[in-house]
Amino acid sequence: MRRISVTFLPLAFLAAVIVVGAHAAGAKTTLSLVAYSTPKDAYAKIVPTFESTPAGKDVALTQSYGASGDQARAVAAGLSADIVALSLEPDVTTLVKKGLVPSNWDKNRYHGIVTDSVVVFVVRDGNPKSIHTWADLTKNGIQVVTPNPFTSGGARWNVMAAYGAQRAQGKSDKQAIDYLKKLFKNVPVLPKSAREATQVFASGKGDVLLTYENEAIYANKKGVHTEYLVPKQTILIQNPVALTKSGLKHSEAKAFLKFLWSSKAQKLYGDTGYRPVLKSVAKSPKYNYKTPKSLFTIDSKSLGLRGWKSVQYRFFDHNNGVMVKVIGH
Amino acid sequence: MIARYALRLGALGYLALLLLVPVGLVFYRTFEHGFHPAWAAVTNPQAQHALWMTLIIAGIAVPLNTLFGVVLAIALVRHRFPGRGLVNAIVDLPLALSPVVVGLALYLLYGTGGWLNTLSQHGIKILFSLTGMTLATIFISLPFVVREVVPVLREVGTDQEQAAETLGAAAFTTFRRITLPAIRWAVGYGVVLTTARAIGEFGAVSVVSGRIEGKTETLPLYVQSQFEGFNTTGAFAASVLLALIALITVLGMRLFRPTEEA
Amino acid sequence: MVSGRAGGALARGIAVCYLSLIVLVPLAALIWSSRANGMHTFWAEVTKPEASAALKLTLGAALLVATFNAITGTAIAWVLVRDSFPGKAAVNAVIDLPFALPTIVAGLVLLELYGPNGPFGVNVAFQRTGLVLALLFVTLPFVVRAVQPVLLELDRDMEEAAESLGAGRMATFRRIVFPNLLPAILSGVALAFARAVGEFGAVVLISGNVPFKTEVSSVYIAGQIESDNPAGAAAVSVVLLLISLGVLLLIGAFRHWRTRHDR
Numbered sequence A: 001m002r003r004i005s006v007t008f009l010p011l012a013f014l015a016a017v018i019v020v021g022a023h024a025a026g027a028k029t030t031l032s033l034v035a036y037s038t039p040k041d042a043y044a045k046i047v048p049t050f051e052s053t054p055a056g057k058d059v060a061l062t063q064s065y066g067a068s069g070d071q072a073r074a075v076a077a078g079l080s081a082d083i084v085a086l087s088l089e090p091d092v093t094t095l096v097k098k099g100l101v102p103s104n105w106d107k108n109r110y111h112g113i114v115t116d117s118v119v120v121f122v123v124r125d126g127n128p129k130s131i132h133t134w135a136d137l138t139k140n141g142i143q144v145v146t147p148n149p150f151t152s153g154g155a156r157w158n159v160m161a162a163y164g165a166q167r168a169q170g171k172s173d174k175q176a177i178d179y180l181k182k183l184f185k186n187v188p189v190l191p192k193s194a195r196e197a198t199q200v201f202a203s204g205k206g207d208v209l210l211t212y213e214n215e216a217i218y219a220n221k222k223g224v225h226t227e228y229l230v231p232k233q234t235i236l237i238q239n240p241v242a243l244t245k246s247g248l249k250h251s252e253a254k255a256f257l258k259f260l261w262s263s264k265a266q267k268l269y270g271d272t273g274y275r276p277v278l279k280s281v282a283k284s285p286k287y288n289y290k291t292p293k294s295l296f297t298i299d300s301k302s303l304g305l306r307g308w309k310s311v312q313y314r315f316f317d318h319n320n321g322v323m324v325k326v327i328g329h
Numbered sequence B: 001m002i003a004r005y006a007l008r009l010g011a012l013g014y015l016a017l018l019l020l021v022p023v024g025l026v027f028y029r030t031f032e033h034g035f036h037p038a039w040a041a042v043t044n045p046q047a048q049h050a051l052w053m054t055l056i057i058a059g060i061a062v063p064l065n066t067l068f069g070v071v072l073a074i075a076l077v078r079h080r081f082p083g084r085g086l087v088n089a090i091v092d093l094p095l096a097l098s099p100v101v102v103g104l105a106l107y108l109l110y111g112t113g114g115w116l117n118t119l120s121q122h123g124i125k126i127l128f129s130l131t132g133m134t135l136a137t138i139f140i141s142l143p144f145v146v147r148e149v150v151p152v153l154r155e156v157g158t159d160q161e162q163a164a165e166t167l168g169a170a171a172f173t174t175f176r177r178i179t180l181p182a183i184r185w186a187v188g189y190g191v192v193l194t195t196a197r198a199i200g201e202f203g204a205v206s207v208v209s210g211r212i213e214g215k216t217e218t219l220p221l222y223v224q225s226q227f228e229g230f231n232t233t234g235a236f237a238a239s240v241l242l243a244l245i246a247l248i249t250v251l252g253m254r255l256f257r258p259t260e261e262a
Numbered sequence C: 001m002v003s004g005r006a007g008g009a010l011a012r013g014i015a016v017c018y019l020s021l022i023v024l025v026p027l028a029a030l031i032w033s034s035r036a037n038g039m040h041t042f043w044a045e046v047t048k049p050e051a052s053a054a055l056k057l058t059l060g061a062a063l064l065v066a067t068f069n070a071i072t073g074t075a076i077a078w079v080l081v082r083d084s085f086p087g088k089a090a091v092n093a094v095i096d097l098p099f100a101l102p103t104i105v106a107g108l109v110l111l112e113l114y115g116p117n118g119p120f121g122v123n124v125a126f127q128r129t130g131l132v133l134a135l136l137f138v139t140l141p142f143v144v145r146a147v148q149p150v151l152l153e154l155d156r157d158m159e160e161a162a163e164s165l166g167a168g169r170m171a172t173f174r175r176i177v178f179p180n181l182l183p184a185i186l187s188g189v190a191l192a193f194a195r196a197v198g199e200f201g202a203v204v205l206i207s208g209n210v211p212f213k214t215e216v217s218s219v220y221i222a223g224q225i226e227s228d229n230p231a232g233a234a235a236v237s238v239v240l241l242l243i244s245l246g247v248l249l250l251i252g253a254f255r256h257w258r259t260r261h262d263r
Helices: A002-024 A040-051 A068-076 A089-097 A153-168 A173-185 A194-202 A213-221 A251-260 A263-271 A279-283 A308-316 A322-327 B002-031 B035-043 B045-078 B084-096 B099-110 B130-140 B143-156 B159-166 B171-200 B203-208 B219-228 B232-256 C002-035 C039-047 C049-082 C088-094 C103-114 C128-153 C157-164 C169-198 C201-206 C217-226 C230-262
Strands: A029-035 A059-065 A083-085 A113-124 A208-212 A226-229 A233-243 A294-296
Touching: A029 A040, A029 A068, A029 A251, A040 A059, A040 A251, A040 A263, A059 A068, A059 A251, A068 A083, A068 A089, A068 A153, A068 C217, A083 A251, A089 A233, A089 A308, A113 A153, A113 A213, A153 A173, A153 A194, A153 A208, A153 A233, A153 A294, A153 A308, A173 A322, A194 A208, A194 A213, A194 B219, A208 A213, A213 A226, A233 A251, A251 A263, A263 A279, A308 A322, B002 B035, B002 B232, B002 C049, B002 C088, B002 C103, B002 C128, B035 B045, B035 B232, B045 B084, B045 B130, B045 B143, B045 B171, B045 B219, B045 B232, B045 C002, B084 B143, B084 C002, B084 C169, B084 C230, B099 B130, B099 B203, B099 C002, B099 C169, B099 C217, B099 C230, B130 B171, B130 B203, B130 C002, B143 B171, B159 B171, B171 B232, B203 B219, B203 C217, B219 B232, B219 C103, B232 C088, B232 C103, C002 C039, C002 C230, C039 C049, C039 C230, C049 C088, C049 C128, C049 C169, C049 C217, C049 C230, C103 C128, C103 C201, C128 C169, C128 C201, C157 C169, C169 C230, C201 C217, C217 C230
Parallel strands: A029 A059, A029 A083, A233 A294
Antiparallel strands: A083 A233, A113 A208, A113 A226, A113 A233
C-alpha cells in the first residue's frame, strides 16, 4: 500500500506541476520588478494601475522586495529582473559594473530618480524621551534603531544624513566621524533592511528609529503608535529606477518605466508617503511636504559629500570603509 | 514521593512555558480579530501560492528521499563497497550543517561564477526558482529515511533474505516481499520526519529563493514577509496553517513509533 | 540471479550519484569558494572580529543549550516513562512539535511571547537570553527521544536489588541507571548541539542579530552573502562545519568508549 503511494505521489505532483505551469504560460508578457524593501505598498497600487492602462494590458509583473544591497546582489547572481527599483544609486552602479544595466540608465530628465524622501526620526507617540536633534541621539541611554549599512540602502542614507548634519552644523570631517562612532554606540540592533528595522522598532525595541519619511508614514498607516519628526538638518533621499539589459528587450518594460514618471504613478507614490519628483504633482498641496531648514544632498560638496561613487567607497567598503571601524568597536 | 511530584511539576512546567504557551499564542493571535480576517489572510492569492509551493517542493523532495533513502540504507547495511564509511558520513552531513550554509553552497554552485552556472546560461534556471528551492529542501531532509531504516535492517538480519535467495527468488522479489515489509514502519516514520523537515524549511530556501512574490515564496517565507509588512494577522494565520500541518505530522510520528511511553 | 545483482549494483550506483549531486558537489563548491582567493584571505575572513565573535557565541550557546538539555531532557523522559498522569499521551506527542514546526514560526511566536509586546512582562528579545530561549525550543525533542527507548528497555531488577540492599534513590540513579542512559543522553546531546550550532530561523527574529553581542554564525553567514561577500561566508561556513563535526566525532567516540567499557 505504501509502495503504491510512494510511486503515485511524485507522479501526481508532477502532473499537477505541469498543469499549473501550462496554465501560467498564457499569452501575457511576464516582466520582473526587483525592488528594495519599503516601496512594496506603492508598487502594490502602481503595478495594477499600469496593468489596466492600454500599454500594460498584456503584461504580468512579478515583484520581489528585500534590502536594497541584497537585491542588487541577487540580480547580479542571476535573479531575473527587467526593472530594478533600488534605494540608492550605488546599488544600480553595482549592476552596471556587472554588465546587467546599461551605463546610460540615468540619462533622462530626472537622472533616473523616480521618488524623493528625507531621513526622519521616528519616536514613540508623544515623544516621551524628547528627541529633537541629532545631538539627542547620542545621549546616554538613548537607543537608536537603524539597519545594517552593509545590506540596507536606507541605512546608508541614515549614515550620510548623520554625517552631513554634523558638517552642516560646521563640524569638521573628523568630528563628524567621531559623531558616527558615538551614534552607533547607542545602536543595539542592526536589522538587515529598512522594513525590518521598522518592524523591530514597532515591536517595542529602541527609543528612536532612523528611516525614510515614507516608511514613517507607512508605519503610522499600519497603526503603529509612533510619530515622526523631520530634523533640522537632513539629507534628500533619491531613489533610482532602471531598466536592465533584459528589460530593454521588451517595449512593455520601457512603457512601465515611462509610466512611473506619469502623474498617475507619481500621485500613487505621493499617497504612500514619498515626495514626488514630477513638479506638477509635488506642487499640489496634498503632497506638499515641509522642506527642512538645512536640506542637503549626496552631492553637497561644501559638506564633504562628493556623490555616491566616492561616498560608497569611503564609508561602506567592506574592508576599508569608515563604517567598518565605526561598527566594529 | 515529593520528589516524584516535584519532578513531574518541573518537567511539565518547563514544557508548558517553552512549548504549549507559544503554540497556544499562535492560535490566539490569529483569531484575535475574528475568524474572517484570518481566513482572508490565508485565502488570498499570494498565500495560496505559497502553500502550493510548499506542498509541491515537499511532494518532490519526500518521495525522492524515500526512494533513494531505502536504496542507500540497503546498500550501507547489506553490501560492502569501497567508500562505504564515507557514504555513511555524507548521509549524516545535512544534520550537522546550518541551513544557511546549504543555501550558500547551492548559491556558490549555480550562481554567477559557479561550476554549474552554464546551466542558467542555457536557460535552465536553478537559483531563484522552484528547482533551486527543491534542491535545497532535498539536501536538508535527506538523512531521515536512511537513518531510520539502517538500524532496523541491521536488527532484522539476513536470514529470511538468504532463505528466499536459496529458494530461487529474484533480488527484487526478495526486496518486495521480505525486506520491505520488515522495514515499513521505519520507512513510515522516516517519511513523516522528512515531510516535517521539508515543509518547515526556512533558512536554506530563504537564501536561494529571490523572494519573488507569488512565484518563489513558500509558506514559511510568506510568514516572514507578512510579519515584516506589519500584517501580523496574515503572519499568524499562515503560522496556524503550518502549526496544524505540524500537529498532523506529530500525530503521524506517534502512529509509526507508538512505543515511546510506558 | 546475475541480473538481480547487477540491478542491485545499478540501483546502488544511482543512489550514490544522487547523494553526490545533492550533497557532495554543492559542498565541494563551498569548500572551493572558501579558498578561491587564497588561504591567507580564508584566514583573514575567519579571524575578522565580527566573525570570530559570532563563532564563539554560537559554540558557547550551543554547548550551554546541549548541556541544559541533557538534564531537562532526561528529566522529561523519566517523567514520561516512569510516571503516569492524565494527559500523558498528549504530552508525549507534543514533544515532537519543535521538530515539526517551521523555525520561523517558532521564532515569531517566541518573539511575541517573550519580547517587548509579550503578555508576561518578560522581555528577553534582542539579548542572549532570547537567543538561548529560541535554541532551547528547537533542541527540546532530541535528548528526550534518545533517552526514552533506553529507559523503557531498562531492566528494573538491578534497581530493585539496589534498593532492597538499602541504596538511596539518588545513589541508585547515579550508579545503576545513569551509566546505562549515558550513551543515549550523549546521542541526544550530539544532535541537539548540531542543531543549535546551525539554527537560523528561530534565532533570526528574537536575537536582534547585533554584531559582537547576539549575532550567531548562521546569521553572520547570511549577512555576508547579502553584503556580496560569498567567499567570506564560505570560509566561516567551512570552519563552522569542521568544528561541529569535530565535536560530534568527539561525542561519538566518547559514547563508543563508554559502551565498550560497559560490555
